[in-house]
Amino acid sequence: MDVLVLVHGYASSAAIWRYTLENLSPDRFRVIVLNNRGAGESDRTSDENDYTVETFADDLFNVVEALDLDGFTLIGHSMGGATVAQFALEHQDRIKGLVLMDSTPLNGRSLQDGWEEELRERANEPDPLAGDLGFNAPHVTEDFKRAVMADIARNPVERFIGGLRSMAGLKLRDRLGEINVPTLVIGCDQDTTVGFDNIIADYQALPPALRHLQIYHGFGHSPNVEVPRRVGTLIEVFSDMAWELDLKAEAEAIR
16 A cells, blocks of 8 residues: 655644545555644644754654655645655655645745744734635635644744744755655645745756646645645555656666
8 A cells, every 4th residue: 555644834734634635545545644743732842943844854754764664655735845855855765756735945035024023923813823724715614724723723933933934044945956756846826825936946956857747727825725636636646656666666676
C-alpha cells in the first residue's frame, strides 16, 4: 500500500486536510496526517524558535523514523510546503515523490516595520488569525469551519511570530535544483497569500526533468479545501507515477 504524508501550513492544523482525506482511496493509500508542534493537540512551548521551518522538518523526520517510513509521497500546503522542501533537501532518500501545494515563497519575503507588535495585538483579538482557508467554497460546512478555527484559536502567539519570521528568512529556492525525485507544484491563480509569481518561480527552480505543474483557475490559497476532489485525484495520479518511476529506477540500478 502506497503511503502519503500530509503536512499543514502556518496557522492551521491537521484538520485542514479533512476534505482531501475524503477524496483519497483508503484501499490504495495509507495516509498519515500530522499536527506540527503547537497545532491541534500537539505540545506547545513559549519559545518562538520551536516554530520554524527547520524545527518542523526535524519533527517530521522524527515521525518518519518512529513509523519506519520509506518510499512515500510527501505533501505540504502553505508553510508545510517549505517544511517538506526542507525535509526533502535533507532526507530525499526517504521519499519517492514531493508535492508543494501553494507553498509559502521558498525565497522568503520582507516583513513590514512593526510587524511583530501588530501580530501580537491581532493575536489577542477575539477572532483568530486565519488567512485564506477556502471557507467560501459551497461544500464547506460550519462543523469544518469550527474545527479548524478552534485549533487556530489554541495557537500560542509564539507560533505565529516564530513561523512568520522563519518563512520570511527562507533561502530554499536556490537549492531546489538539488531535488532528485519527481516534484509536483500545485498552485491557484487567485492565491494572494503567497502570490502566483512565487508559485511559478519555485516551480521553475526545480530540475526540468522532474518537475510537474498543476494550476487551478479561479481559486485561492487552499485548493485542498476548495477543490478537494480534484486535489485527491491529482495526488493519486502523481503518487502512482512517482511509484512507477521509483520501481523503474530500482530495476535499472540492479542491472
